[in-house]
Amino acid sequence: MRRLIVEKSPPLHGIINVSGSKNAVLPIMAACILANGEIKLEDIPKLEDVLVMERMIKAIGLEVHEDGKNLYIKGTENIKCEAPYDLVRMLRASFLVMGPILARKGKVRIALPGGCNIGSRPVDLHLKGFRALGAEIDMGHGYVEAHAQALRGNKIYLDFPSVGATENIMMAAILAKGVTILENAAEEPEIVDLANFLNEMGAKVVGAGTDCIRIEGVEWLKGTSHTVIPDRIEAGTYMIAAAMTGGRVVIRNVEIEHLKPIVAKLTEAGVAIDINENEIVVDGRRGIRHVDVKTLPYPGFPTDLQPQMMAMLSIAQGTSIVIETVFENRFQHVPELKRMGADIKIEGRSAVVQGVDNLTGAEVKATDLRAGAALVLAGLVAERQTEVTEIQHIHRGYVDMKGKLEQVGARIREIN
Numbered sequence: 001m002r003r004l005i006v007e008k009s010p011p012l013h014g015i016i017n018v019s020g021s022k023n024a025v026l027p028i029m030a031a032c033i034l035a036n037g038e039i040k041l042e043d044i045p046k047l048e049d050v051l052v053m054e055r056m057i058k059a060i061g062l063e064v065h066e067d068g069k070n071l072y073i074k075g076t077e078n079i080k081c082e083a084p085y086d087l088v089r090m091l092r093a094s095f096l097v098m099g100p101i102l103a104r105k106g107k108v109r110i111a112l113p114g115g116c117n118i119g120s121r122p123v124d125l126h127l128k129g130f131r132a133l134g135a136e137i138d139m140g141h142g143y144v145e146a147h148a149q150a151l152r153g154n155k156i157y158l159d160f161p162s163v164g165a166t167e168n169i170m171m172a173a174i175l176a177k178g179v180t181i182l183e184n185a186a187e188e189p190e191i192v193d194l195a196n197f198l199n200e201m202g203a204k205v206v207g208a209g210t211d212c213i214r215i216e217g218v219e220w221l222k223g224t225s226h227t228v229i230p231d232r233i234e235a236g237t238y239m240i241a242a243a244m245t246g247g248r249v250v251i252r253n254v255e256i257e258h259l260k261p262i263v264a265k266l267t268e269a270g271v272a273i274d275i276n277e278n279e280i281v282v283d284g285r286r287g288i289r290h291v292d293v294k295t296l297p298y299p300g301f302p303t304d305l306q307p308q309m310m311a312m313l314s315i316a317q318g319t320s321i322v323i324e325t326v327f328e329n330r331f332q333h334v335p336e337l338k339r340m341g342a343d344i345k346i347e348g349r350s351a352v353v354q355g356v357d358n359l360t361g362a363e364v365k366a367t368d369l370r371a372g373a374a375l376v377l378a379g380l381v382a383e384r385q386t387e388v389t390e391i392q393h394i395h396r397g398y399v400d401m402k403g404k405l406e407q408v409g410a411r412i413r414e415i416n
């Protein structure tokens with residue numbers, strides 16, 4: 001099993017280039033099922049999750065090839081209506097092929113995604129949306145089946161602004177007859193990127209990025225070229241790394257607007273931040289003060305940065321409160337951080353983080369993607385050596401984390 005060995009590192013210094021967004025590229029790859037024609041996705045992030053999604057859309061019948069930098073996908077009408085369990089199991093986002101297949105073929109059979117370890121993550125809101133568009137849904141034997149004579153636009157109110165449900169329902173509505181109004185929709189930048197991509201292919205989506213999205217059904221979609229937005233969670237992770245180590249790092253290829261919640265919290269914690277056109281300079285030399293953090297749907301503080309933020313607050317001056325409102329089981333990094341000497345108490349969905357002077361290296365387990373990132377960051381400031389195991393989770397969502405951190409002075413290596 002591969003592991004990352006992280007040693008106490010000097011303050012990070014230099015430049016880090018952010019890759020394309022994992023959470024934008026995955027739904028966009030699913031949306032290719034809706035199109036006829038050639039699609040070019042430029043500068044795609046080379047991530048395990050992208051490879052799995054590539055296998056998924058190939059299994060459905062799309063032609064996919066890459067030239068090391070770009071991904072070329074050929075949309076076709078000859079698609080299969082079934083998404084196999086072995087792929088849905090590996091990647092939750094693969095459930096996002098359900099809306100596009102249903103839209104295209106009027107029927108779909110897909111494995112229910114397995115429980116992921118940050119929460120139970122049901123798909124009831126996705127299914128509620130498909131039902132409102134006229135689909136009949138059957139469940140059994142670990143699969144969900146949907147079929148419809150013809151999908152028809154409708155008014156749909158989401159009980160919670162779920163990112164995945166917003167994306168799946170939006171894609172199902174693209175080829176439906178009439179107009180769909182999606183209320184209490186998620187407003188994440190990745191949803192705007194998906195809507196832009198769909199519109200470039202000929203869809204009629206307005207309002208993405210607000211809580212009300214209007215989709216006017218069209219007959220068909222054509223091919224296009226698209227560059228996905230920069231990964232705001234990757235950017236935020238390295239911003240926190242710079243702050244924690246008391247370094248000064250220039251983070252390039254960022255969309256400043258998307259980073260507002262993390263910029264606000266780091267500034268409140270005493271970190272100096274300079275903003276240029278598409279780069280951000282993070283200077284942690286003044287030290288870190290305690291801050292309270294509550295995760296919320298965008299534009300609130302992202303749950304995907306909560307573990308990394310918690311690692312930072314575990315060495316801040318004073319006591320911080322971290323409240324996780326999005327996922328009910330996203331504190332699994334806490335026992336691991338405690339093994340490294342952090343002083344954290346969990347009370348329900350809140351964690352009380354009392355900053356300590358020093359963390360100490362230990363063998364710790366990456367229980368999920370962002371938990372793994374948090375432990376790597378903790379390792380950069382911990383005395384002696386930290387060994388992070390189960391790093392396949394990190395490879396799901398970070399392009400060459402080891403190389404990017406090494407480039408700014410981190411002492412980190414990967415071993416088998």
Ligand SMILES: CC(=O)N[C@H]1[C@@H](OP(=O)(O)OP(=O)(O)OC[C@H]2O[C@@H](n3ccc(=O)[nH]c3=O)[C@H](O)[C@@H]2O)O[C@H](CO)[C@@H](O)[C@@H]1O
Nearest residue numbers: 023093121122123124125126162163164165303304326327
């Ligand atoms: C591939 C991708 O983009 N993943 C992101 C996406 O996940 P994902 O799309 O799975 O997250 P959601 O926004 O759907 O989930 C948020 C909350 O809604 C609940 N829920 C969701 C759907 C549903 O049908 N019923 C229901 O109860 C979930 O259990 C969770 O508690 O948004 C999350 C929240 O920003 C991020 O952490 C993930 O990185």
Ligand SMILES: C=C(OP(=O)(O)O)C(=O)O
Nearest residue numbers: 092093116304369370397
């Ligand atoms: C939870 C995450 O991803 P996924 O929804 O793919 O599990 C994440 O990116 O932190």
